[in-house]
Amino acid sequence: RLCTCPSQLRGNAYDYIIVGAGTAGNVIAARLAESGHNDILVLEAGVSEEGVPASQVPLMAPTLTPSTLDLPSICYNAHASGSDTPYDWNYTVVPQTHLNGRTFPVARGRILGGSSSVNYMVHHYGSSEDYDRLARITGDPGWAWRNMRRYIDRHEKFVPPADGHDATGQYIPSLHSTRGVLPKSLPGFSHAIDSKVIATTQELSAEFPFNPDTGGGNVLGLGWAQSSIGGGTRSSSATTYLSSVINRRNVDVLVNAQVTKLVHTGTICGKPSFRGVQFASGPRAPTTNVFARKEVILSAGSFGTPQILQLSGIGDRTELTSKSITTIVNNPSVGKNMSDHALLPNNYLVRGESLDNLLRDPVAFGIALDQWQASKTGPLANGISNHLGFFRLPNNSSIFATTPDPASGPTASHWEMLVSNFWINPSLPRPDTGSYLSLTVALISPTSRGTIKLASKDPFQAPLIDPNFLATDFDRYTMRESVRAIKRFAAANAWSDYIVEPVGNLAAQTDEGIDAYVRSVSSTILHPVGTASMSPRNAAWGVVDPELRLKGVEGVRIVDASVWPFAPNAHTQAPVYLVAERAASIIRGY
Ligand SMILES: Cc1cc2nc3c(=O)[nH]c(=O)nc-3n(C[C@H](O)[C@H](O)[C@H](O)COP(=O)(O)OP(=O)(O)OC[C@H]3O[C@@H](n4cnc5c(N)ncnc54)[C@H](O)[C@@H]3O)c2cc1C
Numbered sequence: 001r002l003c004t005c006p007s008q009l010r011g012n013a014y015d016y017i018i019v020g021a022g023t024a025g026n027v028i029a030a031r032l033a034e035s036g037h038n039d040i041l042v043l044e045a046g047v048s049e050e051g052v053p054a055s056q057v058p059l060m061a062p063t064l065t066p067s068t069l070d071l072p073s074i075c076y077n078a079h080a081s082g083s084d085t086p087y088d089w090n091y092t093v094v095p096q097t098h099l100n101g102r103t104f105p106v107a108r109g110r111i112l113g114g115s116s117s118v119n120y121m122v123h124h125y126g127s128s129e130d131y132d133r134l135a136r137i138t139g140d141p142g143w144a145w146r147n148m149r150r151y152i153d154r155h156e157k158f159v160p161p162a163d164g165h166d167a168t169g170q171y172i173p174s175l176h177s178t179r180g181v182l183p184k185s186l187p188g189f190s191h192a193i194d195s196k197v198i199a200t201t202q203e204l205s206a207e208f209p210f211n212p213d214t215g216g217g218n219v220l221g222l223g224w225a226q227s228s229i230g231g232g233t234r235s236s237s238a239t240t241y242l243s244s245v246i247n248r249r250n251v252d253v254l255v256n257a258q259v260t261k262l263v264h265t266g267t268i269c270g271k272p273s274f275r276g277v278q279f280a281s282g283p284r285a286p287t288t289n290v291f292a293r294k295e296v297i298l299s300a301g302s303f304g305t306p307q308i309l310q311l312s313g314i315g316d317r318t319e320l321t322s323k324s325i326t327t328i329v330n331n332p333s334v335g336k337n338m339s340d341h342a343l344l345p346n347n348y349l350v351r352g353e354s355l356d357n358l359l360r361d362p363v364a365f366g367i368a369l370d371q372w373q374a375s376k377t378g379p380l381a382n383g384i385s386n387h388l389g390f391f392r393l394p395n396n397s398s399i400f401a402t403t404p405d406p407a408s409g410p411t412a413s414h415w416e417m418l419v420s421n422f423w424i425n426p427s428l429p430r431p432d433t434g435s436y437l438s439l440t441v442a443l444i445s446p447t448s449r450g451t452i453k454l455a456s457k458d459p460f461q462a463p464l465i466d467p468n469f470l471a472t473d474f475d476r477y478t479m480r481e482s483v484r485a486i487k488r489f490a491a492a493n494a495w496s497d498y499i500v501e502p503v504g505n506l507a508a509q510t511d512e513g514i515d516a517y518v519r520s521v522s523s524t525i526l527h528p529v530g531t532a533s534m535s536p537r538n539a540a541w542g543v544v545d546p547e548l549r550l551k552g553v554e555g556v557r558i559v560d561a562s563v564w565p566f567a568p569n570a571h572t573q574a575p576v577y578l579v580a581e582r583a584a585s586i587i588r589g590y
Pocket of ligand 1: 013019020021022023024026043044046065107108109110111112113116118119120121123124125145257258259260299300302304305308421461476497512525528559560561570571572573574576
C-alpha cells in the first residue's frame with residue numbers, strides 16, 4: 001500500500017525496513033516482497049511519482065532537477081526553470097578547488113524511484129572488467145561478471161524502440177534479456193546527425209571504432225545508446241519493481257518520511273544492533289520509530305546513506321565529535337572514497353536542424369508533447385543522446401610514466417563521449433539563437449576521491465558534498481586529452497558541411513588553454529559512488545562486507561550506489577540495479 005501518513009502503517013514492526021524507495025531500494029522491496037513471506041516497510045523522503053508527467057516523458061527529464069537545460073515554460077508548474085525542484089534534494093557541491101572554486105547543483109531524486117525517476121535514462125552495465133575488479137577488491141567471486149550476467153536476465157526486458165525501427169546491427173541481442181522487469185530500448189527517434197556519427201566511426205575507425213553493443217560488458221568504441229525507456233516512456237524502479245508489489249498486503253510504502261537516524265536497539269553477539277529507524281516528515285514534525293524483526297536495509301543513495309550513518313553515530317569519531325554526535329561505531333571510511341564522473345560539456349555551433357529550436361519554442365514543443373501523449377512517439381519519447389562511446393588514452397601516454405593505469409582493465413575505458421543533437425552545458429544556459437552539437441565528455445576512471453560530511457547534527461541540513469573533482473594529474477591529463485580527441489572526432493569529413501565552429505574556449509589549443517577551459521566548465525554527470533564502500537570481510541577499510549552487511553554492526557545492510565568502491569564504466573543506474581539484484585538474492589539466501 002502507498003501510505004502518506006505514519007498512522008496508516010500496519011504497525012511499528014516489520015520484517016524488513018528499507019530506507020529509500022530509490023533505484024536499489026525498490027529492487028530489494030520487490031524481491032523480498034514477491035515471496036509473500038516477508039512483511040516490508042519502505043520509507044521514502046520524497047513524493048509519489050504518480051501525476052508527475054515529466055517523470056514519464058523522457059525528454060522532459062531536465063525539468064525534474066535543477067538544470068540549465070531549460071525547456072519551454074509549459075514544462076514547469078510547481079517550480080521555476082533552473083531553480084530548486086520538488087523532486088530533487090537540491091544539493092550543491094562545496095566550492096571545487098580544482099574547478100576555479102566553483103560550486104554547482106548535484107542532483108539526486110527525491111521521489112518514488114529516486115534518481116531512476118529523474119535521471120537521463122542511459123542504461124549500460126559497464127565493463128565486464130568492472131565486475132571482475134569488484135570481485136578482486138572484495139575477495140568475493142560472486143561479484144565477477146560471469147556471475148553477475150545472470151542478473152541482467154532478471155533485470156532487463158529489451159523492447160522495440162518507440163519508433164518501431166529495425167534495430168538490427170544496433171545491439172547484440174544475445175547479450176540481453178527480454179524476460180526481466182525493466183523495459184529498455186534503443187533510441188526511438190532518429191536525428192539527422194545519426195548517419196554522420198556512424199560515418200565518423202568508419203572514417204576514423206582506428207580511434208573511434210563502431211561498437212555494436214557498448215551496453216553488454218564490452219564498452220570500448222562508439223555505438224547506439226541503450227535507455228531505460230519502454231514504449232516511449234521512462235522505466236524507473238518505481239514504475240517497474242515497486243509497482244509490481246505496491247498493492248500487496250505485505251508491503252507498506254510511506255512517502256514524505258525522511259529517516260533521521262538508525263535507532264540503536266542493543267547488542268547482539270558483541271556488536272551494536274541497529275534494528276530501529278527514526279523518521280519525520282519535516283524539521284518541525286514529530287518523529288516516529290519503527291523496528292525491523294530481520295534487517296534494516298539502507299538504500300538512501302551515495303549522499304543519503306553516509307549522512308544517515310553519521311547521524312546515527314557510525315562514522316569517523318573525530319568528525320562526529322566535532323558535530324556533538326556520540327560515536328557508537330568508529331569507522332573512518334564512512335563518507336570517504338567518493339568518486340564521480342566529472343562532466344565536460346563541449347558545444348559546436350552547427351548549420352542545419354538540431355533540437356534546440358524545439359526546446360526553445362513553446363508552440364513546437366506543445367505539438368511534440370501532443371504527439372507523445374497520443375502515441376508515445378516523437379522527439380520527446382527519446383533520451384538525450386542516440387550515440388555514446390568509451391575510449392582509452394593511448395598506451396604510450398606520458399601520464400602512465402607517473403600514474404598506474406586506473407582503468408578496471410585493459411578493455412575498460414578512461415573517458416566517455418556522448419553525442420547530442422542539441423545544446424547540453426550545465427555551466428552555461430542555451431544561447432537564444434543557433435543550432436548546436438554537443439560532444440559531452442565524462443571522466444570514467446577518475447583517481448580523485450571526495451567526501452560526504454555532516455554540516456551539523458541536524459538531519460534536515462544538507463550534508464557537505466565534496467567530489468574533489470580533478471584533484472589529480474591523471475584526471476586533468478585525461479580531460480585535456482579527451483578535448484583533443486573530441487576535436488579530432490569533430491574534424492572528420494563527415495561533419496565538414498555541418499559544424500560551423502566550437503563555442504567559447506573549446507577553441508583553445510595549448511595545454512594551459514585547454515586546462516583553463518576544462519576548469520571553467522566542468523561539473524558532474526551525477527554518478528557519485530563509493531561513500532559506503534564494499535571491502536573484504538576483514539579489511540581495515542570499507543563500510544560493508546561483500547554481502548553488504550554494515551561492518552561492526554548487527555542488523556543493517558547497505559544496498560545502493562554508495563557500495564561501489566570505484567566508478568564503473570557506465571552511467572551508474574544499471575550497475576546499481578545489478579548490485580541490488582544480487583543483494584536481494586543474498587538476503588533471500590538463493
Ligand atoms: C539528474 C540525474 C541524471 C542521471 N542520469 C543518469 C543516466 O542517464 N543513466 C544512469 O545510468 N545514471 C544516471 N544518473 C545516476 C543514477 O540515476 C544513480 O546513480 C542511481 O539511480 C542511484 O541509485 P541509488 O539507489 O543509489 O540512489 P537513488 O536512486 O537516488 O535512491 C535513493 C532514495 O533514497 C531516498 N532517501 C535519501 N535519503 C533519505 C532519507 N534520509 N530518508 C528517506 N529516504 C531517503 C531518496 O529520496 C531516493 O528516493 C543520473 C542521476 C541524476 C540525479
